[in-house]
Amino acid sequence: NKPSEADAAVEEDKTKSLELTTNYAEGRQRKNLVQLKDAILSCVGKPGDESILKVNDDMLGYEEDFIRDNNRTQFPNDTGRRRFLSQTVYAPFVGKSVLDVEGEFLDIGSTRTGLRADSLEDEIYLKSLVTVASVVAFNCDVKNPSSNCYCANEVSAKQMLARCLPQFSPASEAYQSAIKELYSAENCGASDSTEAGLKKRRIAVAALLSSYAFATSK
Numbered sequence: 001n002k003p004s005e006a007d008a009a010v011e012e013d014k015t016k017s018l019e020l021t022t023n024y025a026e027g028r029q030r031k032n033l034v035q036l037k038d039a040i041l042s043c044v045g046k047p048g049d050e051s052i053l054k055v056n057d058d059m060l061g062y063e064e065d066f067i068r069d070n071n072r073t074q075f076p077n078d079t080g081r082r083r084f085l086s087q088t089v090y091a092p093f094v095g096k097s098v099l100d101v102e103g104e105f106l107d108i109g110s111t112r113t114g115l116r117a118d119s120l121e122d123e124i125y126l127k128s129l130v131t132v133a134s135v136v137a138f139n140c141d142v143k144n145p146s147s148n149c150y151c152a153n154e155v156s157a158k159q160m161l162a163r164c165l166p167q168f169s170p171a172s173e174a175y176q177s178a179i180k181e182l183y184s185a186e187n188c189g190a191s192d193s194t195e196a197g198l199k200k201r202r203i204a205v206a207a208l209l210s211s212y213a214f215a216t217s218k
Contacts, residue, residue: 030125031217033107036132037099039214043164044140044149044205052139053097059138060087060094080198081138085131098135102128126215133209142201143192149205152192157183165213182208 031039037053045052061083093101105128140149151160157179161168168175183189187204191197208214 029217030122030215033099033103035217036106036129037097039164039217040132040136040209043160043209043214044136046148050097052136053099053132054139055085055090055093055096055098055101055135056139057094059083059085059135060090061085078193078195078198080142080195080200080202082199084134084138098132102131106132126210126212129215130206130210133206136209137202137206140202140205142188142198142205151182151188151204152201153189154179154183157188160208164208167217168213178213 037050040053041047041050058081090101099106105124137149141147142149142152144150145152145156148160148163151157158170161175161179161182162170165175165178170176181187182204186200187207188201190200190204192201
């Protein structure tokens, strides 16, 4: 069974999918490891620079941190970061790509057409993808307008979705709704001057990267 990655990823804040759905009839399939890496680097990173995928010490929390009323250790200087990975499980993987760490779960049936939410394989795949997305969001520079992780206004949100979800038509109603949702004040448009605002930005990035829409391709 797949270990609970501190049950994971965005802790008590449940990562939600943006309002884009997978159409089974279109023959979409889950991205395999190579496709995921390329898609993540194109979406919020830089081609050839895999640092955004690295697990680091600051992500790790000891078990007592996780059982004490979900009171995770906060980082200083309003970063919006919180420790979310179990030290017991992930300490041996510090410095490694989270895609390598989660690889055995992400490559399960990756070439099978379609996604079914009630499938055990899909559940394992998507849970691992939440971990990957949370590592990436932790590493993201969500304050810098020149960063590919920035999506705080309409222009940057459009650019992010164009990079992250190229399979969707920009003219579609769902796509336009996703843009508005992405740069809303509850997501990337949250203030970058407070801990809570930056946390919302990171959760929004993680939500996009772990959505059904991002997980699948033609």
